[in-house]
Amino acid sequence: MQTIEHSSRRGFLKIAAATGGGLILGFNWFESEAATATTTAAAVAAGADFNSYLSISPQGIITILSPNPEVGQGIKTAFPIIVAEELDADWTKVVVEQAPLDTKKFERQVAGGSGSIPHSWERLRKAGATARQMLVGAAAKRWSVPGSECTTEKGFVIHSASNRKLSYGELATEAAQLPVPADVKLKAVKDFKLIGTTVKNVDNAKITTGKPLFGLDFYREGMLFAMLQRPAFGYKLKSLNAEAAKAMPGIVNVVTFDNNVAVVGKSTWQVKKAKDALKIEWEKADALESTTDHNRLFKELLDSSNATVRRKDGDVETAFKNAAKVVRAEYQCPFLSHAPMEPMNFFAHVRPDGVELVGPTQTPELARNETAKLLGITPDKVSVQLTRMGGGFGRRLKADYVVEAVQVSKLVNAPVKLIWTREDDMTGGSYRPAVRYRFEAALDAQGNMIGYKLRGASINAGNATREDNFPAGAVDNLLIDSVDHKSPITTGPWRAPITNFLAFAEQSFIDEVAQAAGKDPVQFRLDLLNKAKQKPVGAIKYDIDRMKGVIDLAVEKSGWGKKKGADGKLVAQGFSVYFSHRSYVAQVGEVVLQKGKPVLQKVYSAADCGVVINQSGAQQQVRGCVVDGIGHAMYGNLTFKDGMTQQKNFNEYRLIRLNEIPEIEVHFVQNEVDPTGLGEPSLPPAGGAVANAIFKATGKRLRSQPFVEQDEFKGVS
Amino acid sequence: MAIFKLQINGRSYQADVEPDTPLLWVLRDNFGLVGTKYGCGIAQCGACTVHLNGEATRACVLPVSAVGKSKVTTIEGLSVAGTHPVQQAWDTMDVPQCGYCQAGQIMTAAALLKRNPKPSQAEIDETMTGNICRCGTYHRIREAVKLASMSSPAGTIKSSKTK
Ligand code: FES
Numbered sequence: 001m002q003t004i005e006h007s008s009r010r011g012f013l014k015i016a017a018a019t020g021g022g023l024i025l026g027f028n029w030f031e032s033e034a035a036t037a038t039t040t041a042a043a044v045a046a047g048a049d050f051n052s053y054l055s056i057s058p059q060g061i062i063t064i065l066s067p068n069p070e071v072g073q074g075i076k077t078a079f080p081i082i083v084a085e086e087l088d089a090d091w092t093k094v095v096v097e098q099a100p101l102d103t104k105k106f107e108r109q110v111a112g113g114s115g116s117i118p119h120s121w122e123r124l125r126k127a128g129a130t131a132r133q134m135l136v137g138a139a140a141k142r143w144s145v146p147g148s149e150c151t152t153e154k155g156f157v158i159h160s161a162s163n164r165k166l167s168y169g170e171l172a173t174e175a176a177q178l179p180v181p182a183d184v185k186l187k188a189v190k191d192f193k194l195i196g197t198t199v200k201n202v203d204n205a206k207i208t209t210g211k212p213l214f215g216l217d218f219y220r221e222g223m224l225f226a227m228l229q230r231p232a233f234g235y236k237l238k239s240l241n242a243e244a245a246k247a248m249p250g251i252v253n254v255v256t257f258d259n260n261v262a263v264v265g266k267s268t269w270q271v272k273k274a275k276d277a278l279k280i281e282w283e284k285a286d287a288l289e290s291t292t293d294h295n296r297l298f299k300e301l302l303d304s305s306n307a308t309v310r311r312k313d314g315d316v317e318t319a320f321k322n323a324a325k326v327v328r329a330e331y332q333c334p335f336l337s338h339a340p341m342e343p344m345n346f347f348a349h350v351r352p353d354g355v356e357l358v359g360p361t362q363t364p365e366l367a368r369n370e371t372a373k374l375l376g377i378t379p380d381k382v383s384v385q386l387t388r389m390g391g392g393f394g395r396r397l398k399a400d401y402v403v404e405a406v407q408v409s410k411l412v413n414a415p416v417k418l419i420w421t422r423e424d425d426m427t428g429g430s431y432r433p434a435v436r437y438r439f440e441a442a443l444d445a446q447g448n449m450i451g452y453k454l455r456g457a458s459i460n461a462g463n464a465t466r467e468d469n470f471p472a473g474a475v476d477n478l479l480i481d482s483v484d485h486k487s488p489i490t491t492g493p494w495r496a497p498i499t500n501f502l503a504f505a506e507q508s509f510i511d512e513v514a515q516a517a518g519k520d521p522v523q524f525r526l527d528l529l530n531k532a533k534q535k536p537v538g539a540i541k542y543d544i545d546r547m548k549g550v551i552d553l554a555v556e557k558s559g560w561g562k563k564k565g566a567d568g569k570l571v572a573q574g575f576s577v578y579f580s581h582r583s584y585v586a587q588v589g590e591v592v593l594q595k596g597k598p599v600l601q602k603v604y605s606a607a608d609c610g611v612v613i614n615q616s617g618a619q620q621q622v623r624g625c626v627v628d629g630i631g632h633a634m635y636g637n638l639t640f641k642d643g644m645t646q647q648k649n650f651n652e653y654r655l656i657r658l659n660e661i662p663e664i665e666v667h668f669v670q671n672e673v674d675p676t677g678l679g680e681p682s683l684p685p686a687g688g689a690v691a692n693a694i695f696k697a698t699g700k701r702l703r704s705q706p707f708v709e710q711d712e713f714k715g716v717s
Numbered sequence: 718m719a720i721f722k723l724q725i726n727g728r729s730y731q732a733d734v735e736p737d738t739p740l741l742w743v744l745r746d747n748f749g750l751v752g753t754k755y756g757c758g759i760a761q762c763g764a765c766t767v768h769l770n771g772e773a774t775r776a777c778v779l780p781v782s783a784v785g786k787s788k789v790t791t792i793e794g795l796s797v798a799g800t801h802p803v804q805q806a807w808d809t810m811d812v813p814q815c816g817y818c819q820a821g822q823i824m825t826a827a828a829l830l831k832r833n834p835k836p837s838q839a840e841i842d843e844t845m846t847g848n849i850c851r852c853g854t855y856h857r858i859r860e861a862v863k864l865a866s867m868s869s870p871a872g873t874i875k876s877s878k879t880k
């Protein structure tokens with residue numbers, strides 16, 4: 001790379017000419033004054049505070065580095081779309097590359113919380129717009145015309161008055177000589193050409209031909225394979241006899257650390273077989289919990305006088321005393337495995353001069369920092385290469401499996417790929433916590449909800465409530481508290497943490513209250529929202545109008561309450577609406593009875609996530625979330641016996657399959673609001689929409705997941 | 718350990734492994750054919766699906782010693798340049814999310830269309846139900862199989878719409 005001095009007054013962009021010409025933009029997110037007069041080449045070498053790259057070669061190929069981990073949420077496609085839009089690039093000439101972990105260049109490299117797009121929206125747009133303006137400047141200079149007379153389209157700068165045009169590739173090197181504009185104009189939403197269209201996954205060609213993309217596909221000459229035998233929850237290692245395992249073909253070593261036994265060898269299968277041949281004695285070190293204990297425990301927690309108050313409005317005691325009617329119900333959800341299709345794995349090579357890490361992680365920075373901490377070295381000695389992830393669903397927000405790989409590599413002094421089997425994944429921990437909820441609602445004589453109580457009881461969930469979510473703000477007297485049990489069973493965020501079960505419980509309960517009040521479930525919710533708007537109670541942390549917007553859209557699209565089936569009878573519909581991860585989603589489920597058993601036929605989903613960036617990706621995220629939400633509500637169940645899961649693989653742990661999906665109709669509210677996340681928000685409402693539709697069809701409330709184990713489904717395969 | 722000679726994607730391969738090693742791990746660890754994926758190891762998810770003499774087979778439970786002279790086709794060998802009608806349909810319908818299960822889905826679909834070029838939706842569902850997609854791309858999988866079944870023998874896909 002050739003060094004060319006350039007600076008922008010506000011330091012937003014750094015540019016340089018690449019060797020052999022072309023334009024490179026490194027844009028940082030801080031716009032700091034301090035970061036101005038550094039040259040790009042030097043800055044890049046020094047890892048200055050650039051956030052991302054965009055480069056245009058003389059051949060017109062536009063390369064965009066995607067800094068965020070790709071876990072199936074489509075970020076590797078969505079980010080470049082945003083840059084390309086403002087750049088007016090020809091999408092067919094855009095190449096996307098995964099960037100490695102570099103928090104100096106890239107500020108936020110996390111796949112979680114549906115937060116990537118909200119975080120980067122404006123920054124990516126500015127980057128594209130700045131490059132575009134410089135290309136226009138270069139063309140204007142060449143033609144000696146004012147830049148204002150030039151337009152851009154699909155990778156060309158055009159001067160229509162003189163009927164001339166130049167490609168971005170032709171202009172890239174000259175554009176690199178120009179000063180970086182301090183202010184650029186962003187497009188109006190209505191002028192978007194690429195954003196909001198259907199763009200396909202940028203990795204499709206590689207995925208459909210089986211190219212190595214995933215962590216498990218990473219191989220390195222001389223690399224060893226490792227698997228761990230971990231203790232069940234509450235146990236520790238007592239004794240190990242590894243003689244037989246060590247004598248097996250291909251086995252290089254058996255080592256122990258932190259109550260784990262690691263088998264290291266020359267191939268996956270050899271290691272797996274040797275692992276099965278280990279003779280290990282475990283001893284009790286903590287409580288050995290079983291699901292039956294949890295059931296007992298939950299009763300105590302729900303009655304506990306030691307709950308933490310999360311929100312308190314008005315005077316619930318008086319409200320319940322004066323109530324014309326009180327509705328009470330308890331809901332429960334079991335532990336779940338994340339079960340991404342690609343099991344946990346990571347490559348680690350601990351060398352004297354540093355550590356090389358390669359693999360699937362939603363939080364590369366955490367992986368790096370935990371590695372550095374473990375080895376007592378500085379984080380800059382650890383490099384992390386990101387691979388595409390075969391799903392994550394929150395499981396890869398933890399770095400436990402990365403640290404394991406590091407431990408083994410250090411102990412055997414070799415490059416190691418650590419692999420979890422599916423059984424390891426299901427038994428080895430970090431699950432969605434199990435929860436119970438107790439709801440109570442007080443209605444006055446007119447059927448208005450004057451009091452609302454929610455107690456969240458959980459195992460390792462911390463606060464199992466979202467105290468400021470609807471209906472908070474719409475009820476004069478409200479009390480939300482939570483109580484948590486600390487268990488040796490490890491838990492962690494699972495796609496749409498907390499809300500993935502809370503929304504089912506709450507939206508089902510609201511349905512129960514509406515029924516008790518003799519009101520239509522949608523109207524009941526709208527009445528509450530109107531109340532929150534006119535006479536808000538305490539802080540309101542959701543946008544009432546946007547929530548009403550998705551309710552209206554779902555009502556319209558589903559023909560709520562009016563839709564008739566082929567038999568001329570009203571279709572059994574169930575309603576649900578939820579706000580999570582900054583987006584609003586309303587859903588209507590439809591259930592029919594077949595041989596007396598409920599069958600979910602259709603789900604309408606209406607989302608407000610602001611501007612939709614990629615129709616194809618957005619539709620996929622919504623459908624995927626709904627399938628995930630109903631799949632786990634219907635079938636997902638992980639139970640324990642003495643600290644060990646009773647399900648160990650997909651033969652015992654049921655995931656939804658193709659013949660079990662309903663039709664799903666996806667709609668988006670059209671607006672110009674800055675985009676918010678979409679990787680999670682359509683999941684929480686799904687369970688409630690289904691449960692409420694089942695109630696409509698059968699008259700039975702399903703208050704316990706998985707539904708398939710409830711009486712209504714007995715005998716249904 | 719024993720030497721096994723295998724016919725994979727029209728080429729000859731040789732590996733010195735234990736006879737009970739599943740074909741899946743021979744493909745991945747010995748031959749670097751990593752398109753075939755591991756998901757469960759017990760024939761439950763279909764991520765490891767390959768073709769054995771044209772039939773969909775789960776490589777995770779097939780010992781290498783049982784392969785014999787059978788012709789193995791993996792996702793890498795389904796077509797030279799990713800132009801098999803099923804691969805094209807997968808791209809056209811933009812099926813993949815994380816993408817991990819998709820090689821197995823494609824191989825399952827390709828075998829289905831080989832034995833039944835015009836499957837009904839019920840037949841598609843029955844076959845594809847054997848493959849798990851944790852990302853929930855099932856709607857598009859179904860549509861893509863339909864689309865591939867409509868494509869001309871040359872493998873060109875006429876009209877399509879991404880759902
Ligand atoms: S890995 Fe073979 S079926 Fe799951």
Ligand code: FES
Nearest residue numbers: 815816850851852
């Ligand atoms: S696309 Fe992720 S598991 Fe199927």
